[in-house]
Amino acid sequence: MIESLLIANRGEIARRIIRTARKLGVRTIAIHSDVDRTMPFVREADEAVCIGTALAKDSYLRQDRLLAAASETGAAAIHPGYGFLSENAEFAEAVIAAGLVWVGAPPAAIRAMGFKDAAKERMIAAGVPVTPGYLGADQSPHRLQAEADAIGYPVLIKAVAGGGGKGMRRVDEAGAFGEALASCQREAAASFGDERVLIEKYILAPRHIEVQVFGDTRGNVVHLFERDCSLQRRHQKVIEEAPAPGMDAATREAVCAAAVKAAAAVDYVGAGTIEFIADASDRLRADRIWFMEMNTRLQVEHPVTEAITGQDLVEWQIRVASGEPLPRRQDQLAIDGWAMEARLYAENPATGFLPSTGPLETLHFPHGIRIDSGVEQGGEVTPYYDPMIAKLIARGRTRPEAAGKLARACAKVRVWPVRTNAAFLARAAAHPDFVAGRIDTGFIERHAEALIPATEPSEAVLQAAAAAILPTGADDPWTALRGFRVNAGASRQIQVVVADRTYLVELTDDVPAAHVTDGVLFLNGEAWPFGPDRADHVAGGAAAGDGAILSPMPGRVIAVLVKEGDAVAKGDRLVVIEAMKMEQALLAPFDGNVIELKASEGAQVSEGSVLARIEAQG
Known part of the structure; x- marks a missing residue:
C-alpha cells in the first residue's frame, strides 16, 4: 500500500481523497494557492505546501512546483483528482519519471483517448459502435x-x-x-x-449514458454499471443518477460490455468513464447507443456509483496504483437501489446563471444525505476556480424515492450572501417529467420557465416575510382590528421590504414554513433579504438606456473588442469577461459610438464596474 500521497488538486475532490486515504492509513499532502490557504482541505491534510498565487496557471497547473512539493515532503505518490492536470499525459510521465506512483490512467491511455477523432478511430477498430x-x-x-x-x-x-x-x-x-x-x-x-x-x-432526443470502468495492472477490467448524466445546461452536467432510467437488462449488458471492450483496447488501468450518446426517441436500445468519448480519470459524479454498488472508488484507485488486483470481480458487483447527485453551484439562475462570489456568511446543508463539499461556513467563494459549492447525493430504494429525497434536500439548502442554484435543482428534481424518467439533454432548456426562479419574490415568500416581521402579539384579535369595518373580516396588511422593494402584503392563514435568520429568509432553496418598511428603502432596479456597460460579475477581462471612437451596432460584442471558467460577452445596447473605454485585457474587475460607455447615434 502507498504510504504517502500528494493530492494535486483542491476543494471538494481533495477532501474526498483525504477521507479515504485516512481510512487506509495513508499520509496526505495538500498543495494550495495563496488564496486557498484557509480552505478545509488544507487543514484536513497531514501536511500542506503553498505552490503559488491565485491563478491556476501560477499554482495548480505548475507541474514543476507540484513535483518539487512531492520531493520536499517525501510523497510516494500523486493523485490528480479531476480537472487541472488529471488528464495530462506529460505530467503523468513526469511523475513516473521522478520515481513516484501516478494514481491515474497510464500516459499512453490518456493520449489514446485525449483526442476525440483518434479515440473514435480506435474504438471503430475495437468494434465499439460510434456516432x-x-x-x-x-x-x-x-x-x-x-x-x-x-x-x-x-x-x-x-x-x-x-x-x-x-x-x-x-x-x-x-x-x-x-x-x-x-x-x-x-x-x-x-x-x-x-x-x-x-x-x-446531432441526436434529436439524446441521452448521456456513461459507464464506470476500472482496470488493474494485471489486465483485468470490470464495469461498475452505468450513470445517466442527461440533465445538462450548456453541456455541463447538473443532475446525475445511477442506474439509468429505462435501461433494461439486455441493453445494460450490451452497453457495459462495449465499455469494457473500449477500456481494454487501450490497456486501461485505474478509474475511467466511457461516455455514450443514446438516441432515446424510441426508448433506450443497444443499437442506438454510440461511443462518444472516454474520460481517463475519476468523474465528479462518481458518488452515485459508489452509492449503488457499495464500493469506494478512491480506495480502488489507491489499491490498484499500489499494484493490488481489483477489489471485486465482475460477478461480485451488483446494483442496489438508486442514487442521484445534484451539483450546487455559486451562480444565480435568475440572472442567466452568472457566477456569484463572496463570503459564505451562511452555509447550511440538510441532514440525511451525503454531502461532498469543498467549503464551509465563514469561508469564501473566489472568482478563480470552479463555482461548485457542493454535491448533494441522495440514495433510495427506488428512483422516485431518490428523486424525492434530492428535491427536499436541495430545497433545504441555505447559502448567503452568495447566490446558488439550489431552488433550480429542487425544481428540476421534483418536476413531473423528471420523476417519470422523461429526460434527455434538452430537458432543462425545454422546462426552463418552470425551473428558473423569478427575480421577484413569490407570494409564498412575501407571506413568510410578512409573518416574520409581525411584532409579538400582532396576530391577537385586537391587534388584527387595524382597518376594522362593521360586518367585515379583520385585515392584516403588512408593509415589508424584500430584496430592496416594498410590498404591501395581505397576510393570510396559509403562511409557508421558512427559515429566518439575520434579515434573510430561506424558502425552497431561495434566499431573500427582507425587513420592515423603512423610509430609506427604495424600489430596486438597474438604470437603463444611459449607455453604461457594467460588469455583470466579478472576473477578469479576457478580450476588449472595441476602442474609443468606434461606431457599434446594437448587439455588437464589446468586452468579454471570464470568471469561474465561464465567459460572458457584453453587448452594445443600441447603435452608437464608444465614448469611454475603461476595460483593459487581463484586468480584474468587480461586479458593477463601468467598463465602457456608449453614446446613441443621432
Missing part, C-alpha cells in the same frame, strides 16, 4: 461544410481536444455552418491550443 460523423485530417472549411451536408442536419461541431462543453456548436442548417465553425475553432484554439474539429450527427 456517425467525420473524423478526417482535411480541416478546410469547404471539406468540413461538405461533410456536414452529407451527414445531414442537425450536426454537432466538436473540438477534437475539447471537454467541458467548450469548442462545441450545434448547427441546424447549412447556411449557419460557416459562422458556427469559425466560432468553434476560435474557442477551441483559445481553450486547448488546437483548433481542429470533428463533425457528428
Whole structure:
C-alpha cells in the first residue's frame, strides 16, 4: 500500500481523497494557492505546501512546483483528482519519471483517448459502435461544410481536444455552418491550443449514458454499471443518477460490455468513464447507443456509483496504483437501489446563471444525505476556480424515492450572501417529467420557465416575510382590528421590504414554513433579504438606456473588442469577461459610438464596474 500521497488538486475532490486515504492509513499532502490557504482541505491534510498565487496557471497547473512539493515532503505518490492536470499525459510521465506512483490512467491511455477523432478511430477498430460523423485530417472549411451536408442536419461541431462543453456548436442548417465553425475553432484554439474539429450527427432526443470502468495492472477490467448524466445546461452536467432510467437488462449488458471492450483496447488501468450518446426517441436500445468519448480519470459524479454498488472508488484507485488486483470481480458487483447527485453551484439562475462570489456568511446543508463539499461556513467563494459549492447525493430504494429525497434536500439548502442554484435543482428534481424518467439533454432548456426562479419574490415568500416581521402579539384579535369595518373580516396588511422593494402584503392563514435568520429568509432553496418598511428603502432596479456597460460579475477581462471612437451596432460584442471558467460577452445596447473605454485585457474587475460607455447615434 502507498504510504504517502500528494493530492494535486483542491476543494471538494481533495477532501474526498483525504477521507479515504485516512481510512487506509495513508499520509496526505495538500498543495494550495495563496488564496486557498484557509480552505478545509488544507487543514484536513497531514501536511500542506503553498505552490503559488491565485491563478491556476501560477499554482495548480505548475507541474514543476507540484513535483518539487512531492520531493520536499517525501510523497510516494500523486493523485490528480479531476480537472487541472488529471488528464495530462506529460505530467503523468513526469511523475513516473521522478520515481513516484501516478494514481491515474497510464500516459499512453490518456493520449489514446485525449483526442476525440483518434479515440473514435480506435474504438471503430475495437468494434465499439460510434456516432456517425467525420473524423478526417482535411480541416478546410469547404471539406468540413461538405461533410456536414452529407451527414445531414442537425450536426454537432466538436473540438477534437475539447471537454467541458467548450469548442462545441450545434448547427441546424447549412447556411449557419460557416459562422458556427469559425466560432468553434476560435474557442477551441483559445481553450486547448488546437483548433481542429470533428463533425457528428446531432441526436434529436439524446441521452448521456456513461459507464464506470476500472482496470488493474494485471489486465483485468470490470464495469461498475452505468450513470445517466442527461440533465445538462450548456453541456455541463447538473443532475446525475445511477442506474439509468429505462435501461433494461439486455441493453445494460450490451452497453457495459462495449465499455469494457473500449477500456481494454487501450490497456486501461485505474478509474475511467466511457461516455455514450443514446438516441432515446424510441426508448433506450443497444443499437442506438454510440461511443462518444472516454474520460481517463475519476468523474465528479462518481458518488452515485459508489452509492449503488457499495464500493469506494478512491480506495480502488489507491489499491490498484499500489499494484493490488481489483477489489471485486465482475460477478461480485451488483446494483442496489438508486442514487442521484445534484451539483450546487455559486451562480444565480435568475440572472442567466452568472457566477456569484463572496463570503459564505451562511452555509447550511440538510441532514440525511451525503454531502461532498469543498467549503464551509465563514469561508469564501473566489472568482478563480470552479463555482461548485457542493454535491448533494441522495440514495433510495427506488428512483422516485431518490428523486424525492434530492428535491427536499436541495430545497433545504441555505447559502448567503452568495447566490446558488439550489431552488433550480429542487425544481428540476421534483418536476413531473423528471420523476417519470422523461429526460434527455434538452430537458432543462425545454422546462426552463418552470425551473428558473423569478427575480421577484413569490407570494409564498412575501407571506413568510410578512409573518416574520409581525411584532409579538400582532396576530391577537385586537391587534388584527387595524382597518376594522362593521360586518367585515379583520385585515392584516403588512408593509415589508424584500430584496430592496416594498410590498404591501395581505397576510393570510396559509403562511409557508421558512427559515429566518439575520434579515434573510430561506424558502425552497431561495434566499431573500427582507425587513420592515423603512423610509430609506427604495424600489430596486438597474438604470437603463444611459449607455453604461457594467460588469455583470466579478472576473477578469479576457478580450476588449472595441476602442474609443468606434461606431457599434446594437448587439455588437464589446468586452468579454471570464470568471469561474465561464465567459460572458457584453453587448452594445443600441447603435452608437464608444465614448469611454475603461476595460483593459487581463484586468480584474468587480461586479458593477463601468467598463465602457456608449453614446446613441443621432
